[in-house]
Amino acid sequence: MVTRSQTDRSLLSRIFVGPTKGRTVRRSIFFLLLLVAVIGPWIVTHDPIRPDPFNTLAPPSAEHWFGTDRLGLDIFSRVVAGTRTDFTLALIGVLLGGGLGSLMGAWAAYRRGWVDTVLLRVVEVLQSFPVLLLGLALFAALGSLDIFEPFLFGPFDDTGKVVLTIAIASVNFPSYLRQVRSVLLPLTDAEFVQAAKCSGLGGWGIVWKHFIPNARGQILALFALTCAYAIQIIAGLSFIGLGIEPPHPEWGAMIREGATVIIQGKWWASLFPGAAIALSVYSLTGFSVGSDTPIDPASPSS
Amino acid sequence: MTAAPANGALLTLSEIEVTIHTATGPVHPLQGVDLEVYPGETVGLVGESGSGKTMTLRSILRLMPPGGAVTGGAIEWEGRPVLDMDPDELQSYRGADVAMIYQNPVSALDPMLKVKRQIVDAFEANRNEADGDPEEFARSTLRDLEFGDPEAVLRRYPHQLSGGMAQRVNIALALACGPALILADEPTTGLDMTTQIRVLDLLERQVSARNAALLFISHDLRAVARVSRRIGIMYAGRVVEFGTRERILNEPSHPYTRALLECVDLRTGERPRSIPGLVPKMTEVYELCAFRDRCVSRMEVCDREPLPRCEPDERNMLLCHLGYGNG
């Protein structure tokens, strides 16, 4: 009897026990950010995408609270507008990948055998790509395609956003699958599962009625963390010029803009969007069961 | 306080109380445990789950779970107060004076180390060169414990042992320390019935061959009765009756002891007996008798006064308003 998976599981549960202090603060910040994302258009002081060529790279002032960038765009307004962009994409990407991953993870844990083996192989392949390179490859493949054109709507008003969402989803799919699977694996032979079989419940019935509810705590814990991580990935990809193109307001792209001038001492152009990312990540960790670690694909999780 | 106690007891527990602070509030698993063990004798403690058996053993070794502490009473080892020992004294007391055999034999062995290394380490931590060669000791002890090929067992890792083998290796580990008292925490609970008796008999034989005392706990009165000269019955964090095996089995005085005996002994043609009601929650401290809600002999005084202690001699003890001789 190899107890490796068992020790790893209890190890994970221990990682999830962290400090609980400051959670209220973090949650308050989160709801504030959420509010900003919703009412953003009404609280901006300037149009976030209309440049002011006579007022470029102005330091923070009463007129431009966070200063302006190289094109003369108001950074405060862009940070506010970026909240909605980043939050929406992160949420949809995580819901997509996480939902599918959880379901498949529960299915793998229930069926075991070849289903489990195949799904694990898929996950291993996906996880052997570093996150950003996976994004890079996806952009290389899909970025120049116009097949998404007819479907662009609402938050997905350009191809870059669609690809970003796909990237976020494909990063999250393996993490959720592995986590949910490893939590549920010991339940495959649990007596209550046998009892459910005795009462005539089929495979998907057991997955849906017993497996998913028993992994709910883990899924919810993972949800906040992966959203935080997703925001970092979106910003990271935009930072290297993939994803959201300027002048669309997006934090990572703004930092990229600001990076070129920071050596000249113009710090405000990249400081404020970066702080917004850090604040979002920090506030989201207030929702986890206790851990503050984004589930890194590199962490041993099965 | 180094003088040996007047009654010659090896180990004395008086009014031991333990409190564990958990996330949901304090729990009081021990609420005044009294216990004496004399040199070379075998004592058994019986109780249902949650009665405080394991916690009693852990308090003797001062190995408390996180958040737990001995909050009252005194433990004396040959007259020395165990609760006042400094870390060095404690380290030499553990093992050399008192060693423990654990309930789950496989998890009590370090998974990364071979059996030989574990026995040798336990031997060397507690003995000196005058006691002979540790490896030779390991081999001969395993032979005593009816291992056909001790050498092969010594080369194994814990996960390569069956439950019965791991339990015997645990016994060897405790013996390697050369203690005057061995604590055994349900050592045969997970084993097959036909194996249980063998392991029990081996344990008893080896302990008595080394003139050590044995404190054995189990939920199964029959197992305790097989190895113990004196038996204590635990309920809700206290020892409610203590006496010789004959006395406990033949003339039990506490209503709980009597009820427990009836539950164990199923007779054909009769309805199986049980004790109605639930085991009390240990989140409370019970000043009065904790058994009175389930007791068939409940009296008016039980709801009014704390339990009296009847101690006709130093080998018998009873915590009940009924007193002795009401059977």
Add this chain to the structure above:
Amino acid sequence: MADSPILEVRNLAKTYRVRHSIGRVETVRAVQEVSFVIERGRTLGIVGESGSGKSTVARCLLGLTPPTAGQVLLNGVQLGGLKARQMRPHRRLVQMVFQMPQASFDPTRTVRSSVAQPLRRLRPDMRRPQQDERLRYVLAAVSLGEELWDRKPAALSGGQLQRAAIARALAPDPELVVLDEPTASLDLSVRGEILTLLQQLQEEFRVAFVFISHDLEAVRVCAQEIVVMYLGQVVERGTVEQVFESPAHPYTQALIAASKFTADSFSLGPRGETDPAAGCRLMPRCPLAESACSAEQDLVPSGVGGRMVRCWKAVRGPVRGP
């Protein structure tokens, strides 16, 4: 006889394939040639230690695992080979009570919803109000306090949960309930209560029990017929009186002695590291073993009244320890 047996098991066998490392696959025979019959409203006890295959038999009876060979006939209908859809009407007839009451309830659901599950799935013929009424009826029949019905399993004691588990098994009105070590993880003070309850419910619900246990005392109280298993084989079969009063097989004798903790007169040797796959399985541990025991033993009638024993010595005359 007008009343045919509710369940008949013929030459049941189950083998597992265990993959050790790449390439090496070992076949483990969990159960071999197990046969028995259960009459309506009666109790059959199956006793044996770990590895005897008694839980595998239970899983085969429930259809949780398909047998490798042999037949399980429920009301004369062979269960093996039925598709899930065809299985459904039969599923209602056999229910199970598991060993660990805490583990047999989904921790995320209330006791009531767990108990209701088989009723809802297996009794489509009943309308919802009828189902609810039946639910109240079975929960009351096991005298589980109404205040506990809507709690999560963690809030109930082992004994209370085992009552709920019995209610769950009885809810769809089965004809046979398999009890897999129903008292093993309970305190001794609760054991009698569960055994009494089972006896009462058997009369009330006219249900047959398969009582699987290593607790011989409990089986003796509840069962009329007994099957003793060792390493996947039936070694002795007979009525309770026959088996307990004059155990024929050495293993049965050792088991009875061990359950009383008075094994001085007759005890088995240590269990080896690998169990024998042929001949008498008990031979390496048996104090009476002779060279003739290394031949394959058959389960043959011994004495009167349908008792069967798998030991050539016991067949020739009563065996007693040295």
Add this chain to the structure above:
Amino acid sequence: MVLFSVVVLSFAVTRSTGTPLYAALGIQVSEEMIEARAEMMGLNDPIHVQFTTYAAALLRGDLGASRRTFVPVAEDIARKLPATAELVFFSMVVGSIWTIPLGVRAAMRPNGPIGKLGEGISQFGVTVPAFWLGLLLIFLLYFLWPVFPAPLGRLGRGFDPPAMVTGFYTVDALLAGNPALAWEALRHLILPAVTLGVTSSPPMFRVTRAAVSEVLASPYVEAAHSYGLSRRKVMIRDVFRNASPPVLNLAAMTFGYLIGGAVLVEVVFSWPGIGSYAVWGMEFSDYDVVLGVVIVSAAIYVLLYFIVDLLQYAMDPRVRN
């Protein structure tokens, strides 16, 4: 097996795009030119033929050539990989220096000041995006208070790389007997290594803490104490031995992961590693470059995965059985 799937997947992903040649040749080219070029590069062959050609080349270590510079991708990667490896290695050093002692301490005293300090650092590392932290450090320690050199690669102007031995400039310079050059290389290395080290090490801290506290709470550690073994002995004999496999496991995985995961930090510090190379390829839609980097970093990850399994096998007798 995994590696093969990686190759198939990345090939499928980058080749399914349709028209990579527009990018390679620029938009203002005639249809005939594209056609001729495509024919030359084998892009008109059926997809499975293309894949077979590519895979066969891959087996020979040929990752194709950059469509822009015509330098073989394998050659470029071989030149740039040591830069990434040096950066990742030093960032792992930075990470281990704080995570392991603090993690062990935090497990022994969960509410002690050191445990809280570790928790604070790991919280910071998790919260702050690596590229932003890099920019802040540049602003503070290059612009405001110029302690470190400009973030423009591995060496300042006027320095020539040392003779290639290990590919690590710091080590190679020392081997060449040039401590000044080693110092220069180290000065360039510190900021990116700290950036990467702080942001990639929080999981190490948590796993160390979790592994040690799990072992400390295990029955066999309690048993070891009850046999009268000294605290020191129990720590070394039982705790470290049992807690190290998951920590080493994670360290190896982190290393493999960072080879491709250092992209952002490489870009910020203009570090000439494979991450920057991939981004450069991406900017010019040079898909063989992107594909090459993806495959190489995935291969390194898979290789480390394999090594971790071997390590596990060597260290843990339970896995060995």
